[in-house]
Amino acid sequence: MSNPTSALTLKHWLMAGVCACSMSAMAAGAAASAAAPPSAMYVEAVQMPAWAEGKTWRRAIAPGSMVLANETLETGTGAGLVLSLPEGSVIRLGEKTRLGVNSLQVNTENGMSKIDSQLKLFQGFFRFATSAVSKVVGQRKVELQLASSTAGIRGTDFWSMTDAEHDAACIFEGRIDVDTPNQGTVTLAEPTAFWANFFDKPAEPAGKATPQQLQKFLSSTELKPGSGVATMTGKWRVVSGQFNNLNAAKVQADVLQKAGYASSVNAVGAAGKLGYEVSIARLASPDDANTVASKVTLLSGQQAITRMDR
Numbered sequence: 001m002s003n004p005t006s007a008l009t010l011k012h013w014l015m016a017g018v019c020a021c022s023m024s025a026m027a028a029g030a031a032a033s034a035a036a037p038p039s040a041m042y043v044e045a046v047q048m049p050a051w052a053e054g055k056t057w058r059r060a061i062a063p064g065s066m067v068l069a070n071e072t073l074e075t076g077t078g079a080g081l082v083l084s085l086p087e088g089s090v091i092r093l094g095e096k097t098r099l100g101v102n103s104l105q106v107n108t109e110n111g112m113s114k115i116d117s118q119l120k121l122f123q124g125f126f127r128f129a130t131s132a133v134s135k136v137v138g139q140r141k142v143e144l145q146l147a148s149s150t151a152g153i154r155g156t157d158f159w160s161m162t163d164a165e166h167d168a169a170c171i172f173e174g175r176i177d178v179d180t181p182n183q184g185t186v187t188l189a190e191p192t193a194f195w196a197n198f199f200d201k202p203a204e205p206a207g208k209a210t211p212q213q214l215q216k217f218l219s220s221t222e223l224k225p226g227s228g229v230a231t232m233t234g235k236w237r238v239v240s241g242q243f244n245n246l247n248a249a250k251v252q253a254d255v256l257q258k259a260g261y262a263s264s265v266n267a268v269g270a271a272g273k274l275g276y277e278v279s280i281a282r283l284a285s286p287d288d289a290n291t292v293a294s295k296v297t298l299l300s301g302q303q304a305i306t307r308m309d310r
Contacts, residue, residue: 039106041067041083041091045231045284047223048292049076049260062262063232063282069104073097075124076260080223085115089130089140092221094161097124102145115140121162125220129172130156148197152177159217168196170209170217226287228295230262234282235309236289241278241302242268249276252300256280259299261292281309 043065051074052061067073067083073093075081081093086106093099100120107114121144128142142153144160146167151160157172169178171188178186178195183203186195194209209217223229240256240263243249249265256263261280269275280296283289289306297304 039069039086039104041085041101041104043067043081044084044090045082045223045229046262047075047078047080048228048230048262048280048295050074050079050081051260058258060257060260060262063230063234065262067101069101072100072122074099078224078227079260080221082223085117085140087115087140089115089128092127092129094125094220094222097126098122099124099126115142117141118143118145120145121160123163125159125161127159127218127221128153128157148199149178149180152179159221161217161220165200166196166198168194170194170214226285226291228291229284229288230280230282231284232282234284234288236283236286236306237309238280238283238289238293238296238304238306239277240280240296240300240304243276243278246276249278252302253278255299256296259296261296261299263296 043061043063045063046061048060050061051058052065052067053059053072053074054070061067061073061081073081073083075093075095075097077095079095081097083091083093085091091099098121100122102118102120103116105116107116117140119142126144128144130140140153144151144153146160146162146169148167151158151169154175154177156174158169158174158176159172160169161167169176169188171193172191175187175189178188180186180197180203183197186206188195188206192209192214193206194213195206197203241249241252243252246265253263253265256278263278263280266277266279267274268277280292283292286306293304293306
């Protein structure tokens with residue numbers, strides 16, 4: 001927790017991820033705004049496998065999927081999610097992460113969006129960042145419950161994680177107040193300020209993250225290009241199988257859905273020779289499509305192929 005990174009170095013490290021989030025969020029938001037209810041997040045990008053679940057259902061999620069209050073999001077091994085809030089803030093989840101959306105309320109007055117949300121991080125890696133636009137047109141009150149503490153997010157760029165051993169948080173820009181059971185309220189208000197609570201050890205005061213720690217924090221929530229990423233603008237598709245029988249196609253699509261790969265069944269062919277294709281769309285690149293094709297081939301027992309949508 002020593003040797004703080006300079007503000008200039010930190011700014012460079014953060015810029016690529018935050019700018020990419022902001023630009024993508026704006027583009028995705030324009031496409032989804034007509035369909036999304038005002039009190040909803042939506043999935044901007046996903047590195048599969050990933051799911052959303054409610055009390056009685058569980059489904060794989062794809063770019064453009066809406067996420068409402070009382071839903072829980074989960075990512076698998078080597079997976080990740082990028083979510084956009086209505087006023088443009090971005091949430092990124094790393095692999096093996098479960099995030100509960102306990103509440104999500106949005107009110108708009110005089111062109112200003114006011115977000116009030118309570119989230120619960122059951123396990124894994126979480127990052128919250130605001131775009132330049134959302135700083136101007138949005139106000140937010142977001143609480144993130146960890147295993148032992150609750151973080152009140154007033155900052156504009158913040159990272160956190162929780163596992164069986166500890167909770168941790170780091171501020172990149174802005175401020176967060178962490179309410180703890182044994183330290184009272186811990187405020188992180190300077191870039192790289194870092195706090196951790198190990199459940200089986202005495203509490204320690206907040207400190208500063210090292211450059212090595214910062215790099216680890218940032219990489220924990222970044223999608224990995226070529227590793228099965230799907231985006232709102234992705235043009236590659238994986239065809240898992242083609243069937244003459246609709247029920248057979250639905251069975252295979254269900255297998256993929258349960259495994260966290262958002263598949264669909266589409267009718268193909270001409271009248272009288274109609275067939276059904278099971279596919280996964282919106283993959284970002286040929287490498288992403290090849291990665292998914294390899295995984296779904298193992299799941300389905302049929303050789304998957306890739307192609308570019310035109």
